[in-house]
Amino acid sequence: MIKIATAQIDVIPGNIRENWKQIEKEIQRAREKGAHMLVLPEMCLTGYLIGDLWDQNAFLRECEAYNKKIAAASRDITILWGSCAIDWEKTNDDGRPRKYNAAFAAAGGHFLIPENGRHPFVIKTLLPNYRCFDDRRYFTSLRQEALEEGLSLEEALTPFLLPAGSETIRTGVLLCEDSWDENYSLSPMSILAKKDISLFLNLSASPFTLGKNEKRHRMLGDALSKLHIPMIYVNQRGLQNNGKTCYTFDGMTAAYDKEGTLIAEARPYEEPRCLFLFHRDSGNLMSEKPMAPFQGRMLLPALRYGVRKFLSAIHVGKVVIGVSGGIDSAVNAALYRSVLPKDHLLLVNTPTRFNSEMTKDLARKLADHLESPYLTIPIGSFIDETARALEGLPVGKEKIHLTGFMKENMQARDRSSRILSALSAAFGGIFTCNANKTEMTVGYGTLYGDLAGALAATADLWKYQIYELGRALNEWYGQEVIPKGIFTVKPSAELSENQDVTKGLGDPLIYEYHDYLLKSFVEPWQRNTPEDILAWYREGTLEEHLGCSVKVKDLFPTHAAFIQDLERWWNLFAGFAVAKRIQAPPLIAISRRPYGYDLRESQAGPYYTDRYLEMKEEMLKVVKGS
Numbered sequence: 001m002i003k004i005a006t007a008q009i010d011v012i013p014g015n016i017r018e019n020w021k022q023i024e025k026e027i028q029r030a031r032e033k034g035a036h037m038l039v040l041p042e043m044c045l046t047g048y049l050i051g052d053l054w055d056q057n058a059f060l061r062e063c064e065a066y067n068k069k070i071a072a073a074s075r076d077i078t079i080l081w082g083s084c085a086i087d088w089e090k091t092n093d094d095g096r097p098r099k100y101n102a103a104f105a106a107a108g109g110h111f112l113i114p115e116n117g118r119h120p121f122v123i124k125t126l127l128p129n130y131r132c133f134d135d136r137r138y139f140t141s142l143r144q145e146a147l148e149e150g151l152s153l154e155e156a157l158t159p160f161l162l163p164a165g166s167e168t169i170r171t172g173v174l175l176c177e178d179s180w181d182e183n184y185s186l187s188p189m190s191i192l193a194k195k196d197i198s199l200f201l202n203l204s205a206s207p208f209t210l211g212k213n214e215k216r217h218r219m220l221g222d223a224l225s226k227l228h229i230p231m232i233y234v235n236q237r238g239l240q241n242n243g244k245t246c247y248t249f250d251g252m253t254a255a256y257d258k259e260g261t262l263i264a265e266a267r268p269y270e271e272p273r274c275l276f277l278f279h280r281d282s283g284n285l286m287s288e289k290p291m292a293p294f295q296g297r298m299l300l301p302a303l304r305y306g307v308r309k310f311l312s313a314i315h316v317g318k319v320v321i322g323v324s325g326g327i328d329s330a331v332n333a334a335l336y337r338s339v340l341p342k343d344h345l346l347l348v349n350t351p352t353r354f355n356s357e358m359t360k361d362l363a364r365k366l367a368d369h370l371e372s373p374y375l376t377i378p379i380g381s382f383i384d385e386t387a388r389a390l391e392g393l394p395v396g397k398e399k400i401h402l403t404g405f406m407k408e409n410m411q412a413r414d415r416s417s418r419i420l421s422a423l424s425a426a427f428g429g430i431f432t433c434n435a436n437k438t439e440m441t442v443g444y445g446t447l448y449g450d451l452a453g454a455l456a457a458t459a460d461l462w463k464y465q466i467y468e469l470g471r472a473l474n475e476w477y478g479q480e481v482i483p484k485g486i487f488t489v490k491p492s493a494e495l496s497e498n499q500d501v502t503k504g505l506g507d508p509l510i511y512e513y514h515d516y517l518l519k520s521f522v523e524p525w526q527r528n529t530p531e532d533i534l535a536w537y538r539e540g541t542l543e544e545h546l547g548c549s550v551k552v553k554d555l556f557p558t559h560a561a562f563i564q565d566l567e568r569w570w571n572l573f574a575g576f577a578v579a580k581r582i583q584a585p586p587l588i589a590i591s592r593r594p595y596g597y598d599l600r601e602s603q604a605g606p607y608y609t610d611r612y613l614e615m616k617e618e619m620l621k622v623v624k625g626s
Helices: 018-030 051-055 057-072 142-149 188-193 212-227 299-313 325-336 357-370 382-390 403-426 437-442 461-476 484-488 511-522 530-539 542-546 560-572 577-581 610-625
Strands: 003-006 038-039 076-093 097-107 158-164 167-175 199-204 229-235 237-241 247-252 253-254 262-265 274-279 282-287 319-320 345-349 374-376
Touching: 003 229, 003 610, 018 038, 018 274, 051 057, 057 076, 057 097, 057 542, 076 158, 076 199, 097 158, 097 167, 097 382, 097 530, 158 345, 158 461, 167 188, 188 212, 188 299, 199 325, 212 229, 212 253, 247 299, 247 461, 262 282, 282 319, 299 461, 319 325, 325 345, 325 357, 325 461, 345 403, 345 437, 357 374, 357 484, 382 403, 437 461, 437 542, 437 560, 437 577, 484 530, 511 530, 511 542, 530 542, 530 560, 530 610, 560 610
Parallel strands: 003 038, 038 076, 167 199, 199 229, 319 345, 345 374
Antiparallel strands: 003 274, 076 097, 158 167, 229 253, 237 247, 253 262, 274 282
């Protein structure tokens, strides 16, 4: 029986030295377990999402040196790991030294060469160029390498013969995307399966998003059931970013038998290492200890892990949160408190005359339940003083006049840019942005006000998911830390009389409908536009396509009212909201398409297709004619 150890190390992006220290410890642990082989994830030395660090030759030389350190450590154990390989004699298409996203193997202190291979490593075949992935910007694929060498991919893609004690395993080594081949014209798994391999080993750097693990299980299970070859999947843990968008890596190392059944899976963000037993002749694969496939919910674990790792990465241990008595700030407060000591979280309520006693009371109850320090700092006098100083100032022949809307934004900016920023500096920490994805989509937030902060932890959650997270947090705490009233109060910025929650007034968004409308603009693989929305509305299938439970025609009495609402939010989404998103803080990715690097936007302005304008004209004519 062959013992295969895996280590889903907590990769620190861009820090080769610290990652090597982790790897060195895992090699020793694998030896102590009597493992014949240690399998590590894709890009475990460098990290995966590290931007243009790949353009630094000094960084590449450092990577090469540490690849050699890993190989030298393989004196009595086989090690398989993902890293960057460099060919200094060739260039990528950009003229820089040629780089490969590669898998290395070493045994007896030396690099191993794949069967009939030209390099001491396996090159990634499929380079993803969508969502957060940009492999083609930096790396050369095996497909391109084979084309240059005059080889077919069948010739270029060969097994790795890996020593395992007294035995040798013919393995098909795959790098992440090489198994996500459903939209490609070729399948690396199918090619390798024809070469008498006994086991697939997939080395991954796969960021978490909701639903992704379930899709991977379905996809791999289906493929393996046809190929009749077992697989071990090893993924990274950690938090990495593409600037604006922070991605958690959940690990969740898994094993599939030769019928494609998921037989073992590590818990998300936990279990740094696993041990598997493989019988080469029978093809039987099992985990040494029971590892039942994970069945829990991922939303809260992903966000708790992401927040904790983000604070650690920026070396901050204290946080200031403005709490209003509403659901968004309450959820953020409970989320941060779940990873911080109670006295490292400062909650601040900054009321004006527009804030109700009800929401002020809810904010205080929240602080009491979280057992964190709480301040009340009324800001009405600040706003009035600023307004008096500006009102009536001469500008040429005109005089400055502040409208009610301007004063609303002044409140938001005073709260964040003035009060919270000063308190966070004095407290020795950061302050947060409590935005949700619905607000970010239409720019329903004040630039340099409530859109300010070091991290927008919940900005990839639609409003309905904010409530879901709030309930999950109360469940996690085992008590109602977020008071019941916060779940039932009308969502409102409370910046004017028109947003009085005691009268049932508040946000202009109808979240039960607009969450799903706005989501359709952003997250589907084939993103929707007003043309699609209006066509579905006209044929009576809009609710079905959006997945919302409300009846749209109950919300809008006429075609004109529906169209007016649609265009209002589309104009905001594609208009000034883009500029606000560009300037907003980084967020933690949860969805299939978060803002930031994943959804690449241009400030091009809203656009309506000819077909949309034709349908709109026809529908409004019918109304006028009747």
